[in-house]
Amino acid sequence: MSLPKRMKLRTFAVLFCIITFTTLLFTYTFRDPSLYFLKHAFRLSDNFFTKGPCGCRQCITELDDSLWFAEHFNQSIHPLMTKENSVLSDETFKWWQWLQSERQPANFSEVVEELFQVIPNDPLYMDASPERCRTCAVVGNSGNLKGSHYGKLIDSNEFILRMNQAPTAGFEEDVGSRTTHHLMYPESAIDLDNNTHLVLIPFKILDLQWIISALTKGTIKYTYVPVMSRIKANKDKVLIYSPTFFKYVYESWLDGHGRYPSTGFLSLMLAIHICDEVSVFGFGSDKYGNWHHYWEENLLAGAFRQTGVHDADYEYNITLALADKHKIQMFNGS
Missing domain, CATH: 3.90.1480.20 (Glycosyl transferase family 29)
Incomplete structure (x- = not known):
């Protein structure tokens, strides 16, 4: 097999693994409470750099962090x-x-x-x-x-x-x-x-x-x-x-x-x-x-x-x- 073909197959295999892992991660994160911390960590990381619906670090109207509220x-x-x-x-x-x-x-x-x-x-x-x-x-x-x-x-x-x-x-x-x-x-x-x-x-x-x-x-x-x-x-x-x-x-x-x-x-x-x-x-x-x-x-x-x-x-x-x-x-x- 030629080198270009081997590289294409290798690239395809890597992409397939990434897609499969990402799909499984998000599926179990939303189903399994034990993995909730991953979703929460991603959201906190994102919120650290973006200020949400107002200019404050944390705004009252952010409802997703409290079902009671x-x-x-x-x-x-x-x-x-x-x-x-x-x-x-x-x-x-x-x-x-x-x-x-x-x-x-x-x-x-x-x-x-x-x-x-x-x-x-x-x-x-x-x-x-x-x-x-x-x-x-x-x-x-x-x-x-x-x-x-x-x-x-x-x-x-x-x-x-x-x-x-x-x-x-x-x-x-x-x-x-x-x-x-x-x-x-x-x-x-x-x-x-x-x-x-x-x-x-x-x-x-x-x-x-x-x-x-x-x-x-x-x-x-x-x-x-x-x-x-x-x-x-x-x-x-x-x-x-x-x-x-x-x-x-x-x-x-x-x-x-x-x-x-x-x-x-x-x-x-x-x-x-x-x-x-x-x-x-x-x-x-x-x-x-x-x-x-x-x-x-x-x-x-x-x-x-x-x-x-x-x-x-x-x-x-x-x-x-x-x-x-x-x-x-x-x-x-x-």
Whole structure:
């Protein structure tokens, strides 16, 4: 046999062996759990050099690494309400109205129409380019922030979400000084600076009427308790938490535990759906097991009380599970 023919046969044999080995490798890798590490190693190696759907090393929306997360997470439900997505299903509307019942509620559609004449209709769906890496800090109000010295770390994030009272003046070293989004409802409202987004969590139609009033005429002074009739906030930066998303958080993430989610958990879920990397501060008790706010002197004064409204233990366990799956990073403070 001539030399060229022998070389061709040898080349063919080598190619045949490579193809056969590769086929067997992939067949058994996907069938045999003991070889799963090979597939996982290849994926990790690839991810080390490519950044996936965003510009971060690891993005929250990478669902393939956690079946548990993929079963809960639904990116198709927008967390913020617009005029276009404000229409609620009958089931959602009934559930939402049940949260804080109103005797004579106003017409929802008419209130929404008026609302988006006062505030913008273009909430925060911003840069979606592959180069983006949106880092977010969700800052709770736990006393474990006292003495933590997290201030600079918190302020280094692009988005910083706070909730309810959450003072920063005098606490900057531990909690930071910047706020990009402040979540509240009428009964927990505070004044904001001109650069901060007010994110209203509405529990009823009256809450939507209140934000219209608080930004204009100031006629609503009472819901089920006295509320601020006017609020200092940039009306061009007001956002509305969607009742549809609210219900999704309650059903998909909390599995119906409690009457409805806490502001802290709703804030965390907002961050998970709009951010690429999420760091969580000020959740849970302090190192002594006390539940109180970082601005309180009495460690027993501001506990996350057992009212039956929120299931604090279940919410905290879900938060810990998100950290365990490397979807968020938790900072436990002092």
